[in-house]
Amino acid sequence: MFAELELDDELCRAVAEMGFAQPTSVQSLVIPDAMEGHDILACAPTGTGKTAAFLLPICQYLLDNPKRTEGSTRALVLVPTRELANQVGEQARAIMKYTDLTCGVITGGINYGTDKALLGSRPDLLIATPGRLFEHIEKEDCDCRDIESLVLDEADRMLDMGFSSIVYQIAGEARWRKQSMLFSATLSSHGVRNFAAELLKDPIEINAVSSRKEKAKTLQWYHLCDDLTHKEALLEHYLSNNVESCIVFVKTRERLHLLKDKLANKYQMVYLQGEMPQDKRNEALAKFKSGDAKILLCTDVAARGIDVPNVSHVINFDMPRGADVYLHRIGRTGRAGAKGTAVSLIEAHDYIWVGKIERYTKESFKPRVIDGLKPKNKAPKLVKKSKPKSKGKRKNKALGTNKRKKK
Template sequence: MFSELELDDELCQAVAEMGFTTPTSIQQLVIPAAMETKDILASAPTGTGKTAAFLLPACQFLLDFPRRDPGSTRVLILEPTRELALQVYEQALAIAKHTQLKCGVITGGINYGTDRDLLESNLDILVATPGRLFEHIETESFDCRDIEVFILDEADRMLDMGFSTVVNQISAEARWRKQSMLFSATLEGGGVARFAKEILNDPVTLEAEPSRKEHAKIHQWAHLADNWKHKYNLLVSILKNQADTAIVFVKTRESLMALKDNLQSSGIENCYLQGEMPQDKRNLALARFKAGEVKVLIATDVAARGIDVPNVSHVINFDMPYKADVYVHRIGRTGRAGKKGTAISLVEAHDIELLRKIERYTEQNLKRRIIEDLRPQNKEPRPPKIKKKPKTAKAKKTKLKKKGARPATPNKEPKVRHRDSKNKGKRSSE
């Protein structure tokens, strides 16, 4: 129960109204340590309640130590994308519902005047994207000196998007803070470790092992496609006959626009998300999909992280991602909070090697399935055989030594050197 974590009744009531009764594994680990104002370095799989794990102790800190004088933001939360920032802001509003805490959000794509009005209103919690916030710091319209808790969410994604320098500058501006927390989907790799070393002070490292109930149950398989047209026909068949709601991932804006128009002409209503969209259109597209007005959302990888839409039945990789780890983030949009989900990859011949890399990365083989009316004409190419290097004489000698045998030496005539024979039979001069 959340009440056992020494949270105020107002917070417990809000969490109960959100439909949560028992803390997840990451919440059980983070909340007690965070409430002791320790720096936190934490990782947990997507969809396991990570956001509440940092929002609840942050809100409890603000309730335990109420603001004495008017001032700037006390808790700063950085998110890599606009959608994530808005999502975390909505959750902060829900958790702080029965308190007097004031929350705000700042992202790119919004009028600067609106931002300034918000920043002048004695915020308790500010959720922001790094680029836009740093612009306000440079123009001195945001003061970091009152920040007491600094939270960096999706740190690995921040690195992927090239935000490390800006985040470190914001961290330096907020150097008087009492506590820092860094969350990442994985703690592997030197980038996150360097981030943690620069931002955190003697942190507690927490890695959650989700319970079976929390684990995403995502059924994964692949369909082989002969060409783009065949791949498109597979997609239409899946969307019409299998999927209730689906996120379809593509690589580029050009691919997105072509697919959007083709699906529309096939009678499949859809909306889309891509990086260059104005913020109001992005918000509207996501709102329509969340409300169930449209069943298909087409997205580039801007939506591959952290978009929390309940009850997404299918994730479909129309274009395979550039990297294996992006595949994992994409399919994490389904099977949220232990629900069942399905992830389907449509794979052309040039994607086969990437599919095998994904299988090695995830340590599981993706079963190849066939839709009877859309059987592929071409077979999957066999993986190339790895040629064994010919053994050198030194390697053979080492092998013989290990076996305890002496290498055979052929019987050779003793070598006669020229210097030993050139003066034979000559008389020495007296």
């Protein structure tokens, strides 16, 4: 129970209304140490409740330590995308419902006057994308000197998007903070480790592995495709027969518009891409979340940050640029223990990803065929690199356990 984590009754009441009866693995591991004031370096799979894992201890700290000066923003959450910022903001407002705490969201694509009014209100918690927030810092519209708690959510994605220097500068503005937390889908990259070394002080490292109940129950398979026409036929087969709510990923804006023009007259669909006006992005997501549109067509700008319940299918019309991006894409379905289906449409030049995805996910990635849409060509043969013979016996390593250690 959340009450056993020594959270205030107001927070527990709000969490119960949100439908969360028991803390998830990452919440049980992070919240106690975060409430003690430790810096946190956490790796957690998508869809396992990591947002509440940092929001709840922040809110508890703000309740336990009221403002010393009127009108200061004391907690800052940096996220890589506008969609994620808005969703973290929604969850923060839900958690704060029965308290006097306030939060605000700053992202690109919003009128600067609106931003100024929000920053002038000095919310207790600010959720922001790095680029827009730093613009306000440079214009002296935002002062981070009173920030006491800093969170970097999806730090690996921020690195991928080229935000590292800006994040360092924002952290420098908040140099008097008491606590920092970093969350990432992986802790193995040099960039994330450098972030941690520079921004965290003696952090507790948490590798949260979901329980069986929390793990995504996502069926995964692929179809070998002869060409673009074959891929389009397979896509339309799924969209016409199987999906309740589907996200279709493509690799470029050009491909997105090609598909949009072909599908728009046949299906209830919306699309999402980079450099899209914020009001249009919000409108598209609102229609998809409400069910008015059953299909969301998007580029990898939305591979993270979309948290829509009950997405039945993810279809990879084009394969992503990496196995980690694949994992984030399919994480849009099968969230929080729900069932989901991930289908990939693979041409010969992308067939190399079959083995890469199997090795990365440590799960079987098998082909399927549909009567009337069977491929004419066979899968290409992949040349396996010979491995040097290892000397001595291999040591068995225990996998799949929660790890929690102090550096």
